[in-house]
Amino acid sequence: MAILEVNNVSIRYITGDFKDIGLKEFVMRKLTGHYHVTEFWADKDVSFTLERGEMLGIIGSNGAGKSTLLKAVSGIMVPTEGTIRRQGSIAALLELASGFDDELTVRENAYLRGAMLGYTRRFMDEKYDEIIAFAELKDFQDRPFKQLSSGMKSRLAFSIACLVKPDILILDEVLSVGDGAFRKKSERKMHEVINSGATTILVSHSLEQVRALCSKVLWLHKGRQVACGTDVAGICDRYQQFLDGKLTIEAAGE
Amino acid sequence: MFKTFKTHHFLFEELVKRDFKKKYKRTVLGMAWSVLSPLLSLLVMRLVFTQFFGRNTPHYTTFLFCGNLVFSFFSESTNQGMTSLMGNAAIFTKVNVPKYLFLLAKNAQCLINFGLTLCVFFVFCVLDHITFTWRFILLLYPIACLVVLNLGIGLILSALFVFFRDMQYLWSVFTQLLMYMSAIFYSVDNFSPQIQRLFLANPVYVIIKYFRVIVLEGALLSWQYHLLMAAEALLVLALGCWMYKKYNHQFLYYV
Numbered sequence: 001m002a003i004l005e006v007n008n009v010s011i012r013y014i015t016g017d018f019k020d021i022g023l024k025e026f027v028m029r030k031l032t033g034h035y036h037v038t039e040f041w042a043d044k045d046v047s048f049t050l051e052r053g054e055m056l057g058i059i060g061s062n063g064a065g066k067s068t069l070l071k072a073v074s075g076i077m078v079p080t081e082g083t084i085r086r087q088g089s090i091a092a093l094l095e096l097a098s099g100f101d102d103e104l105t106v107r108e109n110a111y112l113r114g115a116m117l118g119y120t121r122r123f124m125d126e127k128y129d130e131i132i133a134f135a136e137l138k139d140f141q142d143r144p145f146k147q148l149s150s151g152m153k154s155r156l157a158f159s160i161a162c163l164v165k166p167d168i169l170i171l172d173e174v175l176s177v178g179d180g181a182f183r184k185k186s187e188r189k190m191h192e193v194i195n196s197g198a199t200t201i202l203v204s205h206s207l208e209q210v211r212a213l214c215s216k217v218l219w220l221h222k223g224r225q226v227a228c229g230t231d232v233a234g235i236c237d238r239y240q241q242f243l244d245g246k247l248t249i250e251a252a253g254e
Numbered sequence: 255m256f257k258t259f260k261t262h263h264f265l266f267e268e269l270v271k272r273d274f275k276k277k278y279k280r281t282v283l284g285m286a287w288s289v290l291s292p293l294l295s296l297l298v299m300r301l302v303f304t305q306f307f308g309r310n311t312p313h314y315t316t317f318l319f320c321g322n323l324v325f326s327f328f329s330e331s332t333n334q335g336m337t338s339l340m341g342n343a344a345i346f347t348k349v350n351v352p353k354y355l356f357l358l359a360k361n362a363q364c365l366i367n368f369g370l371t372l373c374v375f376f377v378f379c380v381l382d383h384i385t386f387t388w389r390f391i392l393l394l395y396p397i398a399c400l401v402v403l404n405l406g407i408g409l410i411l412s413a414l415f416v417f418f419r420d421m422q423y424l425w426s427v428f429t430q431l432l433m434y435m436s437a438i439f440y441s442v443d444n445f446s447p448q449i450q451r452l453f454l455a456n457p458v459y460v461i462i463k464y465f466r467v468i469v470l471e472g473a474l475l476s477w478q479y480h481l482l483m484a485a486e487a488l489l490v491l492a493l494g495c496w497m498y499k500k501y502n503h504q505f506l507y508y509v
Contacts, residue, residue, distance in 0.1 A: 014507055023420040075350040078503045092350070099344045103276050112272060115265035116349045124264075 002049040002085075003199050004073070004168055009082035011043040011068050042068040044223045045082075050168075050216070055200045057214035057232070059207070059239055064220040066203045070094060070170050073201065088167025091117065100153060102146040106137055109145050113160045127163055134189075135159035136182070155182055162189045169198040173205070207236050221249050262355055269359035277363070288367040289374050292326045303439050311441065313470055316382045320465040321438030323368075323375050324396075328404060328458050329429050331364040335408025336415045336425060343509035353505065354498060357408045365401060379469060387472050395480065396464040402487040403457055409494025413501055416508050436462055457486040 014037050029035040043065040050056055058066050071077040073084060074092035099116070100109050110131060114124040132138055135155045140148060148156075171190070194200050194213070204210055210217060210232070217235045219226040226249060227235045241247040278284040299318055311317055338360040339346075339353060346353050379386070415421045436459045442450050453459050460483050467473050 023418045023424075026418065076347065077506060090350075092348075094348050099348050101272060101276075103279060104272060108268075108272065108275070112265075112268045115268040116345060116351065118261070119264070121264050121267075 003052050003087045004050040005083075005085040006046060006048050006069075006073065007083045007085075009043060009046045009069070009072060009079040009084060010041060011065070011072055011077060012080040013040045013042050013068075014038070015040055041223050043072070043079075043220070044225075046218075046220070046225045047082075048216075048218055048228050050199050050201070052167075052199055053197055054216055055194065055202065055214045057210035057217045058201065058203045058220060059205075059210060059217060059236070060220035060226075061243075063222065065223040066220055067094065067172060069220070070172055070201065070203065073168075074170055086168065089118075090168040090170070091161075091164040091166035092170040092172075093161045093164075094170070094172045100145055100157070102144070104145055105142050106132075106145060106148070106156065107141050110156065110160060113157065117161065117164060119163070123163075131156075131159045131163070134162075134185075151179060151182075155186075158186050158189075162186070162193055164193070165196065166198055169193065169200045171200065172203045207240060211236050262352060265351060266355055266359055266362075269356065270362045273359055273363045274366075285370075289370050292322060292371050293374060295326070296322050299439055313382050313384065316379055316384060316470060317441075317466065318439055319375055319378055320469060321436065321462045323371055324400065324462045324465060325433055325436055325438055325458060326371070327364065327368040327400065329433075330367065331361055331404040332407045332411060333425065333429070334360045334364060335404065336411035336421060338408070339412040339505065340415055340509065347506055347509060353502060354409065357405070357412055361401070361405055361408060364404070368397075384469060385472065389468050389472060389474065392474075393465065393468055396461045396483060399457075399483045399487040400461050402491050403461075406487065406490030406492070406494040409498055410490070413494075413497045413505075416501075416505050432456065432458060435459070438462065454482065457483070457490070460486065 026035070046065075046069060048056065058069070060066055068077070070092060071094070072079050073086075074090055074094075075086075076092070099113070101112065104112065107128075110128065111121075111124055115121075119127075132141060135152070135158070137148075137152060137156060140152070145153070202210070202214060214232055216228075216230050217232045218228045219235055219239055227238065229235060238247060242249065278287065281287055283290065296315075296319055299322065300315055303318070304314060335357050338356040342356045345351065346356075411421060411425060435453075435456055437453065442453050445453075460479075464475060464479070464483065467475055
């Protein structure tokens with residue numbers, strides 16, 4: 001029984017006139033027939049399944065629809081077409097540093113973030129010291145968040161996020177954060193989480209990482225599924241060739 | 255719905271806390287403002303209407319306070335509720351949380367404020383020699399209706415606000431209009447019965463009147479009146495829920 005099943009998922013974004021126009025403009029354009037909404041398929045016909053313990057790497061250039069697909073998998077978006085079937089809990093670590101509140105202190109932000117990730121208060125009370133120690137922010141606990149450097153912010157975000165114990169883990173370029181020393185530490189921690197048996201989806205621009213970690217790979221290009229399978233080395237090779245300009249996307253899809 | 259709320263109650267509490275802390279940040283008096291600001295506006299109203307317009311309604315301060323109490327809760331709750339969804343866009347585009355949670359948190363914060371003002375209200379009632387009866391307990395009913403009404407309007411406004419930022423300005427004009435139509439500083443007794451019945455279409459007035467009848471007259475209202483109040487509030491809530499259900503997955507595209 002697959003733990004995650006993505007069947008022919010297509011996701012349509014709507015862009016165009018409706019953003020940033022006021023009510024008056026909206027009514028005027030509706031009346032005069034100048035109201036245009038353009039559709040944009042961020043993902044088209046993507047399918048894959050994951051079994052327990054498998055690790056999927058998603059590769060593709062910018063704008064390939066990777067993040068959108070992850071949003072659909074984590075339930076933030078609903079696919080326009082197709083279905084997604086999940087089993088068990090899911091944790092998506094997308095763009096870690098955003099979503100903090102600058103006015104609150106480090107402690108308050110830590111609890112708020114923990115709540116967002118679905119932890120319980122008891123869990124946060126237990127783990128709080130550990131989080132702060134791992135993020136190396138002991139002297140900053142009661143400082144307003146805006147006084148922290150961006151590196152410190154992502155360190156805190158990482159330290160809270162890496163405590164998740166989900167059935168499905170989604171990582172969007174968050175394998176490692178911070179400066180040299182912290183980077184090593186965070187990588188080690190992340191591997192611990194991955195090795196604990198969670199089914200993982202990893203988006204990465206580092207092909208070495210994908211080759212080293214993943215048991216399955218999905219290549220997206222402009223929303224379309226170029227290749228998907230367990231032949232990690234083969235697909236990564238072709239992707240590398242494509243990046244070097246030696247292979248066209250049509251040939252790669254064969 | 256109850257189950258999702260249970261799993262998210264920690265987030266809910268943290269959101270309420272955050273809203274509270276942010277609201278009173280960098281104010282010297284802090285939470286005292288939630289009591290002081292309705293008191294000050296009451297003072298202004300009292301000054302204007304007794305000194306300049308020479309109103310001589312008995313217990314006029316309490317009469318005014320009833321209106322002011324209800325209306326300021328309504329206005330604060332709906333105005334803050336309107337921006338609650340948009341203000342948390344950074345959260346709901348990254349984490350899968352129920353979107354109504356932000357509105358609930360804002361409303362909970364406003365309800366706490368209202369509770370404080372209500373205490374001051376009762377102190378004023380004592381000062382104004384109002385006799386307290388067991389019927390005061392019935393005030394819980396219009397308060398419950400008001401909370402439901404605020405939630406409903408908050409749902410509608412916060413959804414609309416995502417699509418049209420104009421709502422902010424339109425709503426502030428509408429609130430002002432509604433304030434004058436809610437008989438806060440005047441009594442509707444001078445109007446013809448038809449006009450008086452028209453006032454009952456305004457749910458805020460219906461609640462204010464309930465307060466006045468209980469507090470000033472110590473009387474009871476008919477069961478039809480209770481039904482009307484609940485019906486108006488629930489109708490608005492149903493409309494709000496429907497909008498959230500319909501647009502729940504589209505908010506994302508507009509932020």
